[in-house]
Amino acid sequence: MIDIDKFDRALKRVEKPARYIGMEKNSIKKDLDKVKIKFAFAFPDIYEVGMSHLGLHILYNLLNNEEDIACERVFAPWIDMEEQMIEEELPLFTLENKEPIKYFDFIGFTLQYEMSYTNIINMLYLGDVQILSKNRKETDPFVIAGGPCAYNPEPIADIIDFFVIGDGEEVILEIMNKYRKFTESNSSRLNFLKEVSKIEGVYVPQFYRIDYKEDDTIDKMNPIVEEASKVIKKRMVINLDKSYYPDRLVVPYIETVHDRIPLEIFRGCTRGCRFCQAGMIYRPVREKSVNTLLNMADELIKNTGYDDISLTSLSSCDYSELQSLVLQLISKYEKEQVGVSLPSLRLDSFSLDVLKEIEKVRKTGLTFAPEAGTQRLRDIINKGVTEEDLTTAVSYAFSEGWSTIKLYFMIGLPTETEEDILGIRDLGYKVKDIFFSMPKEKRKGNLKVTLSASCFIPKPFTPFQWIGQNSMNEFNEKIYLLKNNIRDKKVTFNYHDSKLSYLEAILARGDRRLSKVLIKAWEIGCKFDGWSETFDFDKWMRAFKEEGIDGDFYALRNRELDEVLPWDFIDIGINKEYLIEEFKKATEEELTRDCRLGCNNCGINKSFTGGVC
Ligand code: SF4
Numbered sequence: 001m002i003d004i005d006k007f008d009r010a011l012k013r014v015e016k017p018a019r020y021i022g023m024e025k026n027s028i029k030k031d032l033d034k035v036k037i038k039f040a041f042a043f044p045d046i047y048e049v050g051m052s053h054l055g056l057h058i059l060y061n062l063l064n065n066e067e068d069i070a071c072e073r074v075f076a077p078w079i080d081m082e083e084q085m086i087e088e089e090l091p092l093f094t095l096e097n098k099e100p101i102k103y104f105d106f107i108g109f110t111l112q113y114e115m116s117y118t119n120i121i122n123m124l125y126l127g128d129v130q131i132l133s134k135n136r137k138e139t140d141p142f143v144i145a146g147g148p149c150a151y152n153p154e155p156i157a158d159i160i161d162f163f164v165i166g167d168g169e170e171v172i173l174e175i176m177n178k179y180r181k182f183t184e185s186n187s188s189r190l191n192f193l194k195e196v197s198k199i200e201g202v203y204v205p206q207f208y209r210i211d212y213k214e215d216d217t218i219d220k221m222n223p224i225v226e227e228a229s230k231v232i233k234k235r236m237v238i239n240l241d242k243s244y245y246p247d248r249l250v251v252p253y254i255e256t257v258h259d260r261i262p263l264e265i266f267r268g269c270t271r272g273c274r275f276c277q278a279g280m281i282y283r284p285v286r287e288k289s290v291n292t293l294l295n296m297a298d299e300l301i302k303n304t305g306y307d308d309i310s311l312t313s314l315s316s317c318d319y320s321e322l323q324s325l326v327l328q329l330i331s332k333y334e335k336e337q338v339g340v341s342l343p344s345l346r347l348d349s350f351s352l353d354v355l356k357e358i359e360k361v362r363k364t365g366l367t368f369a370p371e372a373g374t375q376r377l378r379d380i381i382n383k384g385v386t387e388e389d390l391t392t393a394v395s396y397a398f399s400e401g402w403s404t405i406k407l408y409f410m411i412g413l414p415t416e417t418e419e420d421i422l423g424i425r426d427l428g429y430k431v432k433d434i435f436f437s438m439p440k441e442k443r444k445g446n447l448k449v450t451l452s453a454s455c456f457i458p459k460p461f462t463p464f465q466w467i468g469q470n471s472m473n474e475f476n477e478k479i480y481l482l483k484n485n486i487r488d489k490k491v492t493f494n495y496h497d498s499k500l501s502y503l504e505a506i507l508a509r510g511d512r513r514l515s516k517v518l519i520k521a522w523e524i525g526c527k528f529d530g531w532s533e534t535f536d537f538d539k540w541m542r543a544f545k546e547e548g549i550d551g552d553f554y555a556l557r558n559r560e561l562d563e564v565l566p567w568d569f570i571d572i573g574i575n576k577e578y579l580i581e582e583f584k585k586a587t588e589e590e591l592t593r594d595c596r597l598g599c600n601n602c603g604i605n606k607s608f609t610g611g612v613c
Contacts, residue, residue: 022095166235201235373423403445
């Protein structure tokens with residue numbers, strides 16, 4: 001346990017001490033001397049962000065349900081707390097027992113955002129844990145990682161002992177079983193790594209050798225130990241309706257990003273948007289039944305006291321029994337003023353009746369994601385929504401009293417023209433015109449239309465993975481074009497920093513040679529890169545220069561269809577032929593239908609059975 005006097009002194013000097021005290025409702029503190037395995041669930045960002053991550057709540061409760069396992073939480077300390085920890089010589093600690101993380105058996109990072117990688121390095125450093133996997137000693141914790149960014153684990157391969165690719169619920173318990181046997185045997189760290197590398201979905205980077213061609217592309221990647229398999233097949237929870245889901249959540253003392261119950265209604269998506277990595281890696285769709293969800297809601301409301309349930313998934317309006325679920329939830333909890341909210345709504349499956357039910361308890365702003373400003377470009381990215389879908393949805397919303405509309409777009413999409421960019425403005429203006437075309441007495445509230453544009457990043461395992469990203473100059477020109485052409489006080493335009501998106505693209509599409517750039521960037525002072533007040537692009541460019549690595553090679557370069565990609569060793573079930581076919585259809589502005597309307601042979605039903613398809 002850390003020195004509590006020093007801890008108390010530090011707490012008195014930081015902005016939000018509640019980030020570090022723990023002891024919240026439903027937090028689980030075990031006697032660490034009485035458990036066999038100590039697992040530190042590490043979120044590489046501040047408490048308020050981490051506590052809103054559903055995966056944390058699932059794995060935290062799942063592991064703590066095991067009598068001989070103590071799972072404790074650790075978050076990246078904000079700048080002020082880090083200064084106090086260094087001044088007081090306090091190592092990084094978990095919230096439950098205030099135990100230094102270096103005394104844990106596992107430190108498990110969730111990889112939600114590439115720009116959190118320097119925080120991983122910083123947390124290991126503050127925890128007095130070796131940063132490089134190869135330097136860890138027999139008694140050091142195993143540093144492991146999972147989550148969406150693990151679908152290209154290579155940029156942090158030198159830092160992580162092993163990765164878990166895919167759904168975590170089942171595989172994490174298999175790893176814990178292996179570890180129980182390991183602790184009973186007098187075996188070595190290396191042998192344990194060989195043992196876990198036999199588990200499907202587990203990837204131990206040190207067991208693979210990468211050869212590069214003269215042009216710096218990858219020549220081949222091969223296992224160098226017999227236990228390691230050439231292809232890592234993602235893990236998938238087949239029957240989500242029966243899989244583990246917590247009946248309680250740790251309830252923070254301070255406001256967090258999502259202060260409500262995340263009720264996951266299904267995993268996967270059938271829409272096939274060509275820019276969307278989640279829509280590819282989480283296939284196939286696996287739904288939970290209405291009964292299961294109602295029982296879960298009962299328990300979670302009872303055990304947390306939250307008054308809002310968010311029906312989470314990649315496309316909640318596509319849930320096959322959405323109306324029935326929402327109707328039953330509203331009728332059950334309306335009296336207690338427990339509201340139901342849907343994350344971003346799909347324009348083409350936007351259900352008026354569902355919205356009517358939801359607004360009975362609470363009316364929040366509406367968010368839609370047309371993604372592109374013209375139909376031509378929406379077809380290329382296979383978004384499958386039309387301008388008519390948008391105008392119908394907002395007309396209804398305005399007639400029902402909504403006046404705050406947010407529209408999400410991406411800039412830098414393949415084949416994009418100036419007309420496509422200005423199409424974003426035009427859609428915003430159309431929404432405004434619909435509001436003011438209504439009779440004055442029918443208009444409610446003060447209209448606010450927000451257009452938010454992010455910089456497109458061609459992610460691994462999407463049909464666009466072979467396309468290079470726009471340069472920062474190209475992005476900035478498009479941003480200025482919109483800024484200079486949106487001149488209406490009812491229409492606001494927000495946009496992402498192209499520099500940050502450039503780095504995110506490098507880390508999303510990069511290979512193992514980037515680990516040294518990451519460590520150099522951290523040494524120069526980079527951390528909390530996802531925060532504008534701490535992000536320092538020049539330091540990053542210095543790190544690339546000092547390590548002799550060209551970021552453009554990863555972010556901006558178009559790749560040949562037969563190039564070996566850093567993530568090719570991972571099998572997500574969708575075959576490469578399907579991605580290439582979708583890539584070609586995009587260039588021909590050809591749509592691919594939602595596969596609920598008929599299978600498009602992406603391949604997942606061949607390599608993974610038991611899902612809906
Ligand atoms: S196998 Fe067919 S139905 Fe299943 S996710 Fe792929 S395209 Fe859709």
